[in-house]
Amino acid sequence: MKKNDELIKAYQRYGFTLQRRTANDEALVFTLKTGYFDNAEIIKLNPNFQADDLFAEFSASGYACTIRNATTPKQAEEELFNGFFSVESTRARLIDEYTRFTATLVKPYGDKATYEYIKAPYQIDGLAGEKTAPEEVLSRMDTDHPVLFLIEAAAGFGKTCTAQEISQLLTCTAKRLPLYAELSRNRQARIFRYILLDEIDRTFPLLSSKLVQTEIKNGRISVILDGFDELLRKGEDSEDFDNKEPMLETVSELLTGKAKIIITTRRTVLFDGDEFHQWLERHINDFSVVRIRIQEPKINDWLPYERVESLRQAGLDIEAMANPVLLSYLRCIDEESFAQASSNPERIVQSYFEYMLDRERERQDLRMTVEMQGGVLRRISEDMVRNGYTAEERDYIIKVVLENCSKEIEASRNQYSISDKPTREEVANKLASHALLDRSVADSTKIGFVNEFALGNYVAESILADPEWLGDDPRFIEPAVKSYAPRANASRKCLYDGLRASLPFLDTLAKIEISTDLIGQMPSDLINDSVEGLELFSISIGSVGLKSFQFSDSIFKNCNFIASGLDQVTFLNCKFFDCEVVGKSFGGPVYILGGGSWPDINSRLDNSIVRDEEVIAPDRHKVAEISILKRFWPAGDPIDQKPTRPIYKPMKYLCQNSDEFTSVELFSAVERLTKAGILAEMSRSHLFAVNLENIDKAYELFRELA
CATH class of the missing domain: 3.40.1350 (Trna Endonuclease; Chain: A, domain 1)
Structure with a gap:
C-alpha cells in the first residue's frame, strides 16, 4: 500500500x-x-x-x-520527468545554445578560430584545485545532500565561460538538466525571487514553476546563477530592490533534498562579510558550501610555446598579459596578425581593439573609422556608468547612439553614394550590432559589451578624459583596471591618477588590487584595517607603511616584506611562496598565525613581542579566552545559558586586534579553547563553533572570573 x-x-x-x-x-x-x-x-x-x-x-x-x-515510484518519477521536461529536445536546445555562445566568442578572430575552455588555476575551499573548475563541480553533483557552489573570480576571468561549461557538462554527461540564468540580463524584475521565477518560466515555459522547483530539490535540475553580484548593487529606479539577506534566503529555500545551486560572482563583500557568515550559521545543518576561487590564467595554458617565446623576445611583460580576452586574441589570430601585434609590445592591447574595429568595417560595411567607432563605444559606456547598467534593450542602445553620436553618424553616411546612403537609424542599428556589443545569445533584444575587457577599455577612456570623474561601482572600475593592467607604465599611472578621487569610496580589497595592478605598490592609507582572500604577485609589502593591519587567507608570491614598514601587522592563515624579508629592524610587532611559507620565512617575518605562552600571566589567558567566548553570545543573551541563535564565527573575526588584546593573544586563546574541546573548528570557511557537548566548560570559565 x-x-x-x-x-x-x-x-x-x-x-x-x-x-x-x-x-x-x-x-x-x-x-x-x-x-x-x-x-x-x-x-x-x-x-x-x-x-x-x-x-x-x-x-x-x-x-x-x-x-x-x-x-x-522512482522509475515512474524518472519517466514523468523525461516526458514533461522533454529531456532529449531540451538537451539538444542547450547544446545548440552552448555552440552559439562559443561561436560568438571566437568569431571575431576569423573563420579558423576554434573555442576551447581554458584550465585556469583555482582554489577549492582554500586548497589548490587539480581538475578544471567545471569538472570539480560535476564531481560533486551525485551527493545525496544539497550543495551550494560559489565560484568567484575577478572581472574578465571567465565566470560566464565557466558557468556555460558547467551547463554543457551537465547537459552531456549527467542525469540532470541545467537551469542557466544570466542574471545581468534581467533588469525588469526588482526582487530576486521574481527574477528567479522569470528564469524558470523562460527555460521551461510550458511547466509550472512549482513543478520545476520540486525537481530542483529532487536534484534532477541544477541551477546555475551566473553573475550574482550584478543583483547586489542598486541601479536606477531600484530603491525597493530586495536587500541581500532575502536574496540569500531565496537561495536557501531551494537548497533542500538533493538540490545543487551554482553561483558565479565577482569577489564581493557579500560573501566575505558578517551577513553571509550569519546566513551560513543559520543553515549550517541544511546544506554544504563548496567555494571555488578562479585565479589569474597561466600564459602557457593559452598560448603555444612559440608564441610565448616571441612575446618574451619582443620584451613584453608576460605576467601582465594574464587576461583571458587578450590571451584569446593572441591565441586565435593568424600568424601575420600575431607578428604585427607582438612587434610593438606597448601597443598590443590597442592592436586588439584596432583589429576588432577594423574587421567590423568589412563585416557590416560600416564606413566609419576606427577612431570614430571607439568614440561611439565610449559614449555607450559613459551612459552605462551614468545610469548604472551593463546591458539594456536594443532600442535603448540605439536611442543612446542617435542622441550622443550625431557627428559620427553623419560622417559615416557621407561615405556612401547617394543611392546607397543609409538613414541615421540604419547606421545606429549597425552600431548596436557591433561585434564588441553583440554579446547576448539567449535574448537578442539585450545589448551589452561582448566582455568586461572591452567594457573596461572604454570606461577607462572616459576616466582619462574627465579630470573630475568619480565613481564607486566595481562593475565598471574593476574592468577598467584589468583592461589597463597589460599596458605601459605611463598608461597605468594615468588611470591610477584618474581613480584617486574614487579610492576612498571603495572597499579595502579593491583599493589594494587597483593600486598593485596599476602602479605596482600598496596603497598608503592601510591603517586599522583588514583584508581577506588577497593574492599579490611581485609586490613590496611595507615600502608604504602598514600599521594595525590584518591579512586573512591571503597568498603572496615572489613578494618582498620591508621590515621597517610593518607595524602591528597580522598574517592569519596566509601562504607565502618565494618571498623575502628585507631588513631586520621592524616598525613594530608582526604576527604569523597559521598558514605556511615555501621556502620558510615565518621565523624571520614573525617578530611578535608576546609569543611565548609562558610570558603571559595565567589570569590574562583566562580573560582572553572569555573575550573570545563572549563573541558567540548575541547581545542580551545570558552567558550562563545556551545562545539563542547559531553560534559559528569565522576565524578572522575572532583574531582581530582589539584595545585589550593583540591578535597573537586572541589566536592563542582560540587554540587553547579548541584543544580543551570548548570550541570546535568546522571544515569550511575557517568557521568555529562552541561545542555544545562541552558547554559546561564555557560556563565554568565565565564563573571563574565573574
Whole structure:
C-alpha cells in the first residue's frame, strides 16, 4: 500500500488527478487536463489485469489513453520527468545554445578560430584545485545532500565561460538538466525571487514553476546563477530592490533534498562579510558550501610555446598579459596578425581593439573609422556608468547612439553614394550590432559589451578624459583596471591618477588590487584595517607603511616584506611562496598565525613581542579566552545559558586586534579553547563553533572570573 501511495504522490506532483482506483488495487487511472488535450494514464498494478474496459471507458469520455505496467515510484518519477521536461529536445536546445555562445566568442578572430575552455588555476575551499573548475563541480553533483557552489573570480576571468561549461557538462554527461540564468540580463524584475521565477518560466515555459522547483530539490535540475553580484548593487529606479539577506534566503529555500545551486560572482563583500557568515550559521545543518576561487590564467595554458617565446623576445611583460580576452586574441589570430601585434609590445592591447574595429568595417560595411567607432563605444559606456547598467534593450542602445553620436553618424553616411546612403537609424542599428556589443545569445533584444575587457577599455577612456570623474561601482572600475593592467607604465599611472578621487569610496580589497595592478605598490592609507582572500604577485609589502593591519587567507608570491614598514601587522592563515624579508629592524610587532611559507620565512617575518605562552600571566589567558567566548553570545543573551541563535564565527573575526588584546593573544586563546574541546573548528570557511557537548566548560570559565 505504501508503494502505491508513493506512486500516487509522484503522479500528483506532475499535476495528475487520481481518477479511479480499481477493486483490490489492480489498477490506477490518472487524468491530466492540459488545455485542449485531456490525457489518461492507466497503470496496471497487477500485470495480469485486463485494462481494455478502462481504456474504452476513458477513451469514450474524450481522453487520450495510455496503458502502462506499474514501476517503482522512482522509475515512474524518472519517466514523468523525461516526458514533461522533454529531456532529449531540451538537451539538444542547450547544446545548440552552448555552440552559439562559443561561436560568438571566437568569431571575431576569423573563420579558423576554434573555442576551447581554458584550465585556469583555482582554489577549492582554500586548497589548490587539480581538475578544471567545471569538472570539480560535476564531481560533486551525485551527493545525496544539497550543495551550494560559489565560484568567484575577478572581472574578465571567465565566470560566464565557466558557468556555460558547467551547463554543457551537465547537459552531456549527467542525469540532470541545467537551469542557466544570466542574471545581468534581467533588469525588469526588482526582487530576486521574481527574477528567479522569470528564469524558470523562460527555460521551461510550458511547466509550472512549482513543478520545476520540486525537481530542483529532487536534484534532477541544477541551477546555475551566473553573475550574482550584478543583483547586489542598486541601479536606477531600484530603491525597493530586495536587500541581500532575502536574496540569500531565496537561495536557501531551494537548497533542500538533493538540490545543487551554482553561483558565479565577482569577489564581493557579500560573501566575505558578517551577513553571509550569519546566513551560513543559520543553515549550517541544511546544506554544504563548496567555494571555488578562479585565479589569474597561466600564459602557457593559452598560448603555444612559440608564441610565448616571441612575446618574451619582443620584451613584453608576460605576467601582465594574464587576461583571458587578450590571451584569446593572441591565441586565435593568424600568424601575420600575431607578428604585427607582438612587434610593438606597448601597443598590443590597442592592436586588439584596432583589429576588432577594423574587421567590423568589412563585416557590416560600416564606413566609419576606427577612431570614430571607439568614440561611439565610449559614449555607450559613459551612459552605462551614468545610469548604472551593463546591458539594456536594443532600442535603448540605439536611442543612446542617435542622441550622443550625431557627428559620427553623419560622417559615416557621407561615405556612401547617394543611392546607397543609409538613414541615421540604419547606421545606429549597425552600431548596436557591433561585434564588441553583440554579446547576448539567449535574448537578442539585450545589448551589452561582448566582455568586461572591452567594457573596461572604454570606461577607462572616459576616466582619462574627465579630470573630475568619480565613481564607486566595481562593475565598471574593476574592468577598467584589468583592461589597463597589460599596458605601459605611463598608461597605468594615468588611470591610477584618474581613480584617486574614487579610492576612498571603495572597499579595502579593491583599493589594494587597483593600486598593485596599476602602479605596482600598496596603497598608503592601510591603517586599522583588514583584508581577506588577497593574492599579490611581485609586490613590496611595507615600502608604504602598514600599521594595525590584518591579512586573512591571503597568498603572496615572489613578494618582498620591508621590515621597517610593518607595524602591528597580522598574517592569519596566509601562504607565502618565494618571498623575502628585507631588513631586520621592524616598525613594530608582526604576527604569523597559521598558514605556511615555501621556502620558510615565518621565523624571520614573525617578530611578535608576546609569543611565548609562558610570558603571559595565567589570569590574562583566562580573560582572553572569555573575550573570545563572549563573541558567540548575541547581545542580551545570558552567558550562563545556551545562545539563542547559531553560534559559528569565522576565524578572522575572532583574531582581530582589539584595545585589550593583540591578535597573537586572541589566536592563542582560540587554540587553547579548541584543544580543551570548548570550541570546535568546522571544515569550511575557517568557521568555529562552541561545542555544545562541552558547554559546561564555557560556563565554568565565565564563573571563574565573574
